[in-house]
Amino acid sequence: xxxxxxxxxxxxxxxxxxxxxxxxxxxxxxxxxxxxxxxxxxxxxxxxxxxxxxxxxxxxxxxxxxxxxxxxxxxxxxxxxxxxxxxxxxxxxxxxxxxxxxxxxxxxxxxxxxxxxxxxxxxxxxxxxxxxxxxxxxxxxxxxxxxxxxxxxxxxxxxxxxxxxxxxxxxxxxxxxxxxxxxxxxxxxxxxxxxxxxxxxxxxxxxxxxxxxxxxxxxxxxxxxxxxxxxxxxxxxxxxxxxxxxxxxxxxxx
Amino acid sequence: xxxxxxxxxxxxxxxxxxxxxxxxxxxxxxxxxxxxxxxxxxxxxxxxxxxxxxxxxxxxxxxxxxxxxxxxxxxxxxxxxxxxxxxxxxxxxxxxxxxxxxxxxxxxxxxxxxxxxxxxxxxxxxxxxxxxxxxxxxxxxxxxxxxxxxxxxxxxxxxxxxxxxxxxxxxxxxxxxxxxxxxxxxxxxxxxxxxxxxxxxxxxxxxxxxxxxxxxxxxxxxxxxxxxxxxxxxxxxxxxxxxxxxxxxxxxxx
Numbered sequence: 001x002x003x004x005x006x007x008x009x010x011x012x013x014x015x016x017x018x019x020x021x022x023x024x025x026x027x028x029x030x031x032x033x034x035x036x037x038x039x040x041x042x043x044x045x046x047x048x049x050x051x052x053x054x055x056x057x058x059x060x061x062x063x064x065x066x067x068x069x070x071x072x073x074x075x076x077x078x079x080x081x082x083x084x085x086x087x088x089x090x091x092x093x094x095x096x097x098x099x100x101x102x103x104x105x106x107x108x109x110x111x112x113x114x115x116x117x118x119x120x121x122x123x124x125x126x127x128x129x130x131x132x133x134x135x136x137x138x139x140x141x142x143x144x145x146x147x148x149x150x151x152x153x154x155x156x157x158x159x160x161x162x163x164x165x166x167x168x169x170x171x172x173x174x175x176x177x178x179x180x181x182x183x184x185x186x187x188x189x190x191x192x193x194x195x196x197x198x199x200x201x202x203x204x205x206x207x208x209x210x211x212x213x214x215x216x217x218x219x220x221x222x223x224x225x226x227x228x229x230x231x232x233x234x235x236x237x238x239x240x241x242x243x244x245x246x247x248x249x250x251x252x253x254x
Numbered sequence: 255x256x257x258x259x260x261x262x263x264x265x266x267x268x269x270x271x272x273x274x275x276x277x278x279x280x281x282x283x284x285x286x287x288x289x290x291x292x293x294x295x296x297x298x299x300x301x302x303x304x305x306x307x308x309x310x311x312x313x314x315x316x317x318x319x320x321x322x323x324x325x326x327x328x329x330x331x332x333x334x335x336x337x338x339x340x341x342x343x344x345x346x347x348x349x350x351x352x353x354x355x356x357x358x359x360x361x362x363x364x365x366x367x368x369x370x371x372x373x374x375x376x377x378x379x380x381x382x383x384x385x386x387x388x389x390x391x392x393x394x395x396x397x398x399x400x401x402x403x404x405x406x407x408x409x410x411x412x413x414x415x416x417x418x419x420x421x422x423x424x425x426x427x428x429x430x431x432x433x434x435x436x437x438x439x440x441x442x443x444x445x446x447x448x449x450x451x452x453x454x455x456x457x458x459x460x461x462x463x464x465x466x467x468x469x470x471x472x473x474x475x476x477x478x479x480x481x482x483x484x485x486x487x488x489x490x491x492x493x494x495x496x497x498x499x500x501x502x503x504x505x506x507x508x
Contacts, residue, residue: 152429152432152433153433153441155425156422156425156426156441157445159421159425160418160421160422160425160445161418163417163418163420163421164414164415164417164418164421166417167413167414167417167418168410168414171409171410171413171414172410175406178406179406179407183456186456187407187410187452187453187456190452190453190455190456191411191414191449191452191453193452194448194449194451194452195445195448195449197448198441198444198445198447198448199441199444199445201444202437202440202441202444
């Protein structure tokens with residue numbers, strides 16, 4: 001994470017570079033230990049710098065270091081979401097997820113520690129930082145969906161998917177990053193599509209969003225998901241479609 | 255929660271009744287304040303009993319009270335999951351969710367406090383209690399699906415849905431229990447079905463589970479979801495189905 005750390009060289013760094021080096025060092029230590037077990041002395045030792053130097057950057061001590069590291073991670077996460085509003089939505093979501101999962105893989109257990117909390121340095125302030133990232137993610141997604149005033153069902157669909165992404169990332173880290181990251185990303189995109197479509201069945205706003213999204217997909221994501229999913233019940237003679245499903249047949253047959 | 259609390263009467267209660275009364279009182283206090291701000295004295299005052307009596311039941315102080323309250327809540331949650339393995343799966347899931355959401359509604363902000371953590375009394379032990387409930391929920395669901403050795407994709411689908419249920423419950427409480435609880439329950443069942451079906455598109459084990467589940471549904475849940483969902487893209491002339499989707503048409507037409 002900090003290539004120069006083990007050399008103990010006092011390479012001249014700018015204030016911003018030094019701060020970043022110390023935060024990266026702290027994050028790498030959080031990857032292996034609970035935040036409250038990481039002292040400023042540990043950071044100094046690992047970064048190969050003097051203790052007074054670390055204390056100069058973080059005069060508020062451990063709590064300030066932890067919050068700064070969390071904020072730095074949060075900023076990095078927010079940058080993952082930045083994606084031009086062009087092209088099929090599934091592609092945009094895939095690219096954002098690629099960046100997000102690269103972040104998760106890079107910070108590994110540090111990511112778990114940050115998200116799982118359960119530490120004495122956890123405060124309403126640190127919780128607010130993590131919640132801020134979730135809110136930013138939801139705002140990005142709703143922006144890409146072209147929704148300015150999301151109703152409760154659409155909002156809940158997006159927010160619960162974001163939680164599912166976090167949970168899946170933690171499980172993925174627990175299971176030694178299996179399945180491969182590309183499979184995880186595709187699965188997450190599928191889950192988003194499926195969740196959105198299921199909500200669309202009961203919510204007119206979400207139904208409109210799905211229709212607009214389909215217009216951008218050129219058969220790419222939604223059609224491919226449907227193609228994978230619908231043959232699943234093929235072992236049965238037919239899908240147990242009630243009479244209300246009659247329009248389905250018309251919809252599927254041009 | 256504790257009907258006799260305001261009367262300050264020293265009604266004779268059995269040890270178990272008294273313990274339950276004190277735990278219920280504690281949970282109701284946690285509903286409005288962070289766990290670390292609830293003292294044993296507060297519990298004594300609210301329950302209308304003497305301070306020594308509360309200290310007799312919880313000699314380990316605040317931390318013991320909190321863990322006992324959390325354990326009691328966890329036991330109650332586990333009971334929500336108990337559902338006979340009979341009949342359509344969507345019905346079983348709905349009934350379990352009804353009990354779970356009744357628990358959420360009853361404990362309100364106390365439920366949020368328990369799940370959100372972010373408190374100084376949060377420890378690896380309390381985290382383990384909450385995780386134990388999640389694991390129990392996953393085991394129940396996999397049991398109902400008839401799966402003994404879930405592969406990573408099926409396991410991830412079930413576990414992320416459980417996280418989504420928690421997140422949706424917290425959002426629901428934040429939004430003054432809107433939408434109505436029955437709508438929330440139906441939406442959660444839809445999301446489970448959709449998530450499972452989406453995973454089935456890439457995972458043979460999950461595909462087999464979905465096929466077996468369909469056999470139990472008699473067109474009830476899956477068919478109804480499909481009937482609601484598939485007409486959504488009806489505004490387009492046709493679904494953007496790629497060539498790979500050809501089997502879909504055969505599947506849907508008996």
